[in-house]
Amino acid sequence: MAKLQSSVVGPKRNFPKKNKAATGKREKLQEKLNWVRLIINSSLFGAATMSGKSLLLKVILLGDGGVGKSSLMNRYVTNKFDSQAFHTIGVEFLNRDLEVDGRFVTLQIWDTAGQERFKSLRTPFYRGADCCLLTFSVDDRQSFENLGNWQKEFIYYADVKDPEHFPFVVLGNKVDKEDRQVTTEEAQAWCMENGDYPYLETSAKDDTNVTVAFEEAVRQVLAVEEQLEHCMLGHTIDLNSGSKASSSCC
Ligand SMILES: Nc1nc2c(ncn2[C@@H]2O[C@H](COP(=O)(O)OP(=O)(O)OP(=O)(O)O)[C@@H](O)[C@H]2O)c(=O)[nH]1
DSSP states (O other), X not given: OOEEEOOOOSOOOOSOTTOGGGSSHHHHHHHHHHXXXXXXXXXXXXXXXXXXXXXXXXXXXXXXXXXXXHHHHXXXXXXXXXXXXOOOOSEEEEEEEEEETTEEEEEEEEEEOOSGGGHHHHGGGOTTOSEEEEEEETTOHHHHHTHHHHXXXXXXXXXXXXXXXXXXXXXXXXXXXXXXXXXXXXXXXXXXXXXXOOEEEOBTTTTBSHHHHHHHHHHHHHHHHHHHHHHHXXXXXXXXXXXXXXXXXX
């Protein structure tokens, strides 16, 4: 059903997680280069726009460094998993075409750097996102406790006008691991309290729920769009009768 379209146009990750010595000149130069490429790339795309017959949706993965954001994106788009993945610097994105409930969608997945030191490199790319995937790792309690900070950071830098209705989806990744520090019930409770968000437990390694997670993101966006369309239709004026059509939702 889904058509693969793997086009890496964002920056590459450049240094191994444990090799701090390699974060010198080369990294700074690479960051500058990434900025230029991303400013060009991001200016070419807008949120929820039509490209040909397909709807272009921008979804963004946020969460602490090392929770598996890049691995989820790569599993979904290229069906590959790298157990020696590198930290992301700034952001990168991949596209994949898919069909959800009869709608053709080009999903533009933006993967961000979770490490605090890259904050200024990732936040400029939040604007225009149609959905935000808040990600933590079930074997890392701190990453779960930081979800609220990620949610706030996104709302602030994406300049979300109506946070209560913005489609967030929460992902508890690395469910293949045995040393869990966060239970399913705790995560579900957080989602319920913070906006009744859908919660999915994923494993980029085992390919558990990865497709389901991205499809859920699309469904959430489409549901919001349908709601908006419904509201707009509700506000059309019937010129024949001279009266305003009734509206109950907006
Ligand atoms: N066991 C297991 N390991 C995973 C899974 N997903 C990612 N990993 C591993 O976790 C590490 C971090 O994965 P990344 O995908 O780079 O994490 P990230 O969230 O993109 O990290 P930053 O780029 O620093 O923000 C890598 O060693 C991955 O191989 C998973 O589902 N299960």
